[in-house]
Amino acid sequence: MKQLKILEFALAALLRRKFKNFAILAMFSFTVAILSSVLSLTHALKEETAYILQDVPDLIVQRVIGGRHDLIPLQYRKEVAAIRGVTGVEPRYWGYYYDALTRANYTLIGTGGTTANLTLLDGHLPAESGQSAIGLGVAEMRGSTQSGELILVNSKNTGVLYEVSGIFRSESRLLTNDLVVLTDDDIIRFFGYPDGQATDLVVTVPNSNEIQTVAAKIKKILPDTRPITKRELIRTYDMVFNWRSGMMLTVFSAAVIAFCIIAWDKATGISGEEKQEIGILKAVGWDTADVLALKFWEGLSLSLLSLLTGLILSYIHIALFNGVILSSVIRGWSVLFPGFQIEPSFPLYHIWLMTFCTIVPYVASTVIPTWKTAITDPDSVMRG
Amino acid sequence: MFKAKLFLCLVAFELFLLTVLQWRSGIVAAADHTLLIEKRELAAQMKLTDLALWTEARYTRHPSQTDFFSAFQDSPGSPDHFPAGSIMAPPSQFHRQ
Numbered sequence: 223m224k225q226l227k228i229l230e231f232a233l234a235a236l237l238r239r240k241f242k243n244f245a246i247l248a249m250f251s252f253t254v255a256i257l258s259s260v261l262s263l264t265h266a267l268k269e270e271t272a273y274i275l276q277d278v279p280d281l282i283v284q285r286v287i288g289g290r291h292d293l294i295p296l297q298y299r300k301e302v303a304a305i306r307g308v309t310g311v312e313p314r315y316w317g318y319y320y321d322a323l324t325r326a327n328y329t330l331i332g333t334g335g336t337t338a339n340l341t342l343l344d345g346h347l348p349a350e351s352g353q354s355a356i357g358l359g360v361a362e363m364r365g366s367t368q369s370g371e372l373i374l375v376n377s378k379n380t381g382v383l384y385e386v387s388g389i390f391r392s393e394s395r396l397l398t399n400d401l402v403v404l405t406d407d408d409i410i411r412f413f414g415y416p417d418g419q420a421t422d423l424v425v426t427v428p429n430s431n432e433i434q435t436v437a438a439k440i441k442k443i444l445p446d447t448r449p450i451t452k453r454e455l456i457r458t459y460d461m462v463f464n465w466r467s468g469m470m471l472t473v474f475s476a477a478v479i480a481f482c483i484i485a486w487d488k489a490t491g492i493s494g495e496e497k498q499e500i501g502i503l504k505a506v507g508w509d510t511a512d513v514l515a516l517k518f519w520e521g522l523s524l525s526l527l528s529l530l531t532g533l534i535l536s537y538i539h540i541a542l543f544n545g546v547i548l549s550s551v552i553r554g555w556s557v558l559f560p561g562f563q564i565e566p567s568f569p570l571y572h573i574w575l576m577t578f579c580t581i582v583p584y585v586a587s588t589v590i591p592t593w594k595t596a597i598t599d600p601d602s603v604m605r606g
Numbered sequence: 607m608f609k610a611k612l613f614l615c616l617v618a619f620e621l622f623l624l625t626v627l628q629w630r631s632g633i634v635a636a637a638d639h640t641l642l643i644e645k646r647e648l649a650a651q652m653k654l655t656d657l658a659l660w661t662e663a664r665y666t667r668h669p670s671q672t673d674f675f676s677a678f679q680d681s682p683g684s685p686d687h688f689p690a691g692s693i694m695a696p697p698s699q700f701h702r703q
Contacts, residue, residue, distance in 0.1 A: 338651045401652075465672055534623055
């Protein structure tokens with residue numbers, strides 16, 4: 223009951239300086255909202271990517287010449303297929319295309335002979351030469367939804383017309399937004415790839431324990447190649463969306479600096495008005511412990527309210543506004559950006575992290591200078 | 607004690623709202639599970655290795671397939687050309703375990 227009365231007094235004290243405290247509340251909530259949005263967004267992306275990439279090829283074998291990815295000869299297939307544990311080696315044909323018309327980059331990829339019915343594709347994959355399946359980003363940019371056609375300029379600078387046989391649904395944007403899927407032969411012709419060469423090889427190794435050994439053997443037999451394992455691939459995305467990445471540091475440091483300025487301002491001294499208030503409280507019989515409890519409740523009520531408001535705001539930002547503030551930061555120079563359709567979630571450790579990074583330092587920076595004042599003689603405090 | 611009670615009610619309301627939002631996320635995530643399976647199937651069938659997030663350069667479009675030097679296209683240590691380079695972390699090959 224005593225603590226409740228102190229809380230009542232603390233809230234009254236906060237309301238006496240309402241403009242300053244509302245400004246702190248707003249800034250504090252905004253900082254928490256941004257940090258939490260970043261953490262939540264990257265966590266959701268990381269989780270989704272880790273799940274989606276579970277069934278990617280076990281091994282991708284690239285040829286590297288002069289430190290650059292080069293086309294791989296198809297005869298390498300035999301040598302890779304001969305390794306024990308390998309059950310399949312398939313060539314992949316793909317490449318990049320800069321569309322001068324829309325100033326966007328597309329990724330052109332061959333079907334690899336797949337004719338599977340994909341639930342995320344409206345229509346079908348190209349079954350014959352001259353057909354294409356395209357991502358929604360490409361379709362929207364080129365107006366292919368209406369025309370049903372796509373014209374691209376090949377390596378001989380000749381326009382090639384493709385019939386759009388399928389458009390990937392918007393739910394698959396994260397994977398297919400910039401994709402143009404053609405038959406393998408069309409890709410070879412379009413890019414003018416030399417005969418008997420592919421972009422890379424996809425190797426199937428059913429026993430996941432053998433992937434690393436197979437990769438080492440490939441590197442030994444074919445020293446000019448670079449095998450990329452599924453584990454490395456998934457780990458890359460784990461690193462890309464790691465909260466320690468550049469964006470995190472940039473956003474985080476800006477928020478932390480802003481927060482530190484407030485904490486520093488509070489920790490380096492309390493205002494004359496506050497000192498006088500503490501002096502009066504001591505003079506009317508408050509203990510040092512009561513004064514400290516008062517300041518503790520002041521700090522806690524402001525920071526707890528800011529934390530909760532910030533978390534709710536970040537949820538609304540990600541869920542309802544698709545992370546509009548962050549997506550412009552994450553977008554970079556991508557002309558074709560898939561946008562986010564991500565459901566935010568706050569793992570418990572994120573909430574703990576936010577709590578310890580915000581409430582603890584704020585309460586400490588409120589209580590510590592008060593303690594210095596509270597142990598001083600009330601008379602000298604009131605006289606300043 | 608009006609202010610204290612009002613404050614405690616506000617905190618309780620925000621906690622309740624946060625719990626409801628978390629609960630909603632769980633439901634939406636469970637409903638989206640079929641979609642995730644479809645995306646996984648798509649990636650497997652098309653042998654896709656990367657996300658179509660950053661399309662401005664090959665090392666941002668396919669971070670997992672990039673060569674060791676693509677971040678330094680002009681010379682070793684040259685500044686990155688694209689903002690995405692500062693958004694994404696370096697390829698995992700640069701991190702020794």
